[in-house]
Amino acid sequence: MVAPKQRCYSSLSDWPLNVVEPNMWLHFTNQHNRVVEIHLAEALDMFTDTVYITGYNNFFTVYYQEYKSLVMDGHDAMMKRGVIIKGEMCDDGIKNLYFANVIMEVEGDVNNELAEPGQFYIYRDGDGLARKEDEQ
Numbered sequence: 001m002v003a004p005k006q007r008c009y010s011s012l013s014d015w016p017l018n019v020v021e022p023n024m025w026l027h028f029t030n031q032h033n034r035v036v037e038i039h040l041a042e043a044l045d046m047f048t049d050t051v052y053i054t055g056y057n058n059f060f061t062v063y064y065q066e067y068k069s070l071v072m073d074g075h076d077a078m079m080k081r082g083v084i085i086k087g088e089m090c091d092d093g094i095k096n097l098y099f100a101n102v103i104m105e106v107e108g109d110v111n112n113e114l115a116e117p118g119q120f121y122i123y124r125d126g127d128g129l130a131r132k133e134d135e136q
Contacts, residue, residue, distance in 0.1 A: 001025050001133055002097060004126035011119045020126065025133075026085070026094075058089040065104070070114070077108035079115070087130070094130040099123050 002024040007017055051064040062085040070077045082104055087097035102120040115121075 001093075002123075002125045002130045005123055006126035008098075008122055008124045010121040012115055012121065015121060021123075026130065059086075060089065061086045072109060072113050073111055075108055075110050077106065077110075077114060079103060079107075080105040090129075092129060093132040094125070096128060097125040097130045 004020040005022065005024050007015065007019045007021070010017065051062065053060060053062050055061060062083075064083055066081050066083055068079045068081065070079065080103075082102040083099060084102070085097070085099040087094040089095075100120055100122045103115045103117050105117055106114050
């Protein structure tokens with residue numbers, strides 16, 4: 001569990017740093033079938049596009065693309081993001097967990113309120129250890 005989930009870098013000038021957001025649960029399943037599940041607070045996103053996982057020893061990096069549907073001022077908008085997650089597996093969970101979101105495409109943002117392609121932000125586990133939890 002990523003707790004606290006803390007923004008540590010943003011290329012967006014109006015996104016303050018050190019913002020603590022809702023906890024995030026990472027649960028990777030069926031990697032051989034190219035499926036990743038990510039639990040954000042009470043929401044569940046499942047990504048079935050290609051997921052790349054690489055690493056050595058206990059270090060790993062995950063990359064995938066996600067599509068987010070949003071409603072901005074009554075208009076439907078869509079954002080395509082590249083997501084990169086990195087860390088080091090340990091007995092207690094994942095040390096030094098970071099994840100970046102890179103904006104790749106934006107559609108339907110009639111008032112230009114969303115981030116633009118090429119902008120990005122980075123989060124980390126605020127206490128340096130994303131702890132394991134018992135599987136439910």
